[in-house]
Amino acid sequence: MLEWKRNGRGSEREVASRPVEGAVGDRSRTAGGRVRAAPDPELVERPRRRTFTAKYKLKVLREADACSKPGEIGALLRREGLYTSHLSAWRKQRDRGALKELSKSRGRPKADPRDAQMAKLKRRAERAEAELAKAHKVIEVQGNVSALLEELLQAGSAMDDGSSEG
Numbered sequence: 001m002l003e004w005k006r007n008g009r010g011s012e013r014e015v016a017s018r019p020v021e022g023a024v025g026d027r028s029r030t031a032g033g034r035v036r037a038a039p040d041p042e043l044v045e046r047p048r049r050r051t052f053t054a055k056y057k058l059k060v061l062r063e064a065d066a067c068s069k070p071g072e073i074g075a076l077l078r079r080e081g082l083y084t085s086h087l088s089a090w091r092k093q094r095d096r097g098a099l100k101e102l103s104k105s106r107g108r109p110k111a112d113p114r115d116a117q118m119a120k121l122k123r124r125a126e127r128a129e130a131e132l133a134k135a136h137k138v139i140e141v142q143g144n145v146s147a148l149l150e151e152l153l154q155a156g157s158a159m160d161d162g163s164s165e166g
Contacts, residue, residue: 054100057090 060080064087067073077084
């Protein structure tokens, strides 16, 4: 900022009272003169490419085709933040029928919820069958133990009967 100062003879002259704010493009200070925090040098910000949906492209193309007065397409492009190359590329895509294909969702088709329910029921049935097989084995072992104890009791009572007679 410049100030006027008087020299000893009564005339005024311009003198720079502060250092020059900063060069064009210097972003270290905001408009109010506050110092902005410097970006972290370890984080590299990579620009992200814009993506446009097929629905949006068709909407913009319809609006551009509806423009009849000079300057309307330019106003549309400025409002949407687009370039004329976008319009020409999108028109080519539309003429090829590619926009119809782009409007389909990408990636795997969504799974049918009935398939998930069937898989869950299959796992549940397999677990129930495994528990049933385990229960059959336990019952079989219990039957064998019961039969063995019965034999031992009969053999023990026969020995008791035979030893008391002697």
